[in-house]
Amino acid sequence: MRITVIGTGYVGLVTGASLAYLGHQAVCVDVNEEKIKLLKSGVMPLWEPGLESMIRDVELQGRLDYSTDVSASVPVSDAVFLTLGTPSSESGEVDLSALWSVVRSIAPMLHRDTLLIIKSTVPAGTCEQIEAYLHQQFPASASIAVAHNPEFLRQGSAVRDFLAPDRLVFGASRPEAHHRLEEIYAAIQSPVIKCGLREAELIKCASNAFLAMKISYANMMSDLCDALGISVDAVAEGMGLDRRIGSEFLRAGAGYGGSCFPKDLRALIALAAKEHLDMELLKATEAINRQRVQVICRRLEGIFGSLEDKQITIYGLAFKPNTDDTREAPALRISSMLQEAGARIRAYDPVVAGLPDRQVDVDTDMYEAADGSDCVVIVTDWDQFNRLDWGRLRQVMRSPYIFDARNMLDIAVMTENCKRYGLHYMSLGRPSIAPDVPLTID
Ligand SMILES: NC(=O)c1ccc[n+]([C@@H]2O[C@H](COP(=O)([O-])OP(=O)(O)OC[C@H]3O[C@@H](n4cnc5c(N)ncnc54)[C@H](O)[C@@H]3O)[C@@H](O)[C@H]2O)c1
Incomplete structure (x- = not known):
């Protein structure tokens, strides 16, 4: 599958590299030009055991690329993962501004068969709002499905945790979204929770x-x-x-x-x-x-x-x-x-x-x-x-x-x-x- 991962931080880079390792064609995108430049030149922007060697392997096989531009990969992707940071705001609520800014900018690029997968940790209700936004703003793309696939990796053992998780959680409002997630993770043996x-x-x-x-x-x-x-x-x-x-x-x-x-x-x-x-x-x-x-x-x-x-x-x-x-x-x-x-x-x-x-x-x-x-x-x-x-x-x-x-x-x-x-x-x-x-x- 062709997959774009937007937000190349601790979770995004591990997600992109691991999905490439599982056989998908992945592109990791970030607004941080310096980070993408480092990755393209073979320098790791963060320290995580086992990640660099896995990245070298999948790069050699031509399955992982990096970009600052969403417009090249999103329109041709079967699935788009959002792995943006969701920090606390002053009030303790979650600052979803980076997530929403990306949703708004990529919405016109999504096609009917793309699955938009929110991997960032978000408060209950956020993904339904994103799904409603897509349907309201772009009636032509009304069949775009949104899924939530929370990530449980622990920094320090992130690669192992991603590839051998205790469980996979697939949240979606439509069966076809659950099904697409099953296809993406088909190579991983783990209990799966399918829910809303x-x-x-x-x-x-x-x-x-x-x-x-x-x-x-x-x-x-x-x-x-x-x-x-x-x-x-x-x-x-x-x-x-x-x-x-x-x-x-x-x-x-x-x-x-x-x-x-x-x-x-x-x-x-x-x-x-x-x-x-x-x-x-x-x-x-x-x-x-x-x-x-x-x-x-x-x-x-x-x-x-x-x-x-x-x-x-x-x-x-x-x-x-x-x-x-x-x-x-x-x-x-x-x-x-x-x-x-x-x-x-x-x-x-x-x-x-x-x-x-x-x-x-x-x-x-x-x-x-x-x-x-x-x-x-x-x-x-x-x-x-x-x-x-x-x-x-x-x-x-x-x-x-x-x-x-x-x-x-x-x-x-x-x-x-x-x-x-x-x-x-x-x-x-x-x-x-x-x-x-x-x-x-x-
Ligand atoms: N770090 C963890 O151990 C961990 C584990 C599980 C879940 N999570 C969740 O995953 C999410 C990501 O966490 P993280 O630690 O990887 O964050 P991070 O800060 O390391 O990475 C976020 C990346 O998004 C990029 N970004 C910001 N705005 C962007 C935009 N408009 N377009 C493209 N890229 C943009 C940033 O430059 C950064 O590289 C959070 O919701 C977090 O709660 C984190």
């Missing part, structure tokens, strides 16, 4: 909100465990083995971030408010997540008293490992709050090279970033932090504090490291480990 447009829209937001709620629940429990002096690890393991609960998203830490969970939660709260419903559970989820940054900063103030002139090193800037995406990343809020309290911030991230508009020195070497530091705070759980040379790290640091704000390090291993190198290890909802030697703060 609004149901598909809500499945996506409700799923993200539920996962965010699970994270906040784990964080709430970790605060209680801290107060009781017990380990949240055992509590989470004991809960997670119950199949009705499941173990994923139960690890306490610095909270969720990224371009999806925060805005999808806000969008659901705003959508429900229009229906005079108060999503109290989701509001509590947000509040707990916001407090994580304060919990971490308070713990640091508890050690040092004042953070004035203390040097804190942040390990991990992206909102999760295996991505370079720093949208709504907890590391940004933590570094701002620590700076406000007087601390100097240095940072290291395996793939984020810098933070525009922020006074944070980002080093390319993790030991250099910790040079002269009073505390290293792990904010993103990159696997490489499991393999740190703790002796070397202690040598370059001014004070011996390690704050694992993702609970990623093994307590037994860190107990040994604390003994051996005189480190002081802290995490969330787990007892701290002090070295055998008395601590001094320089």
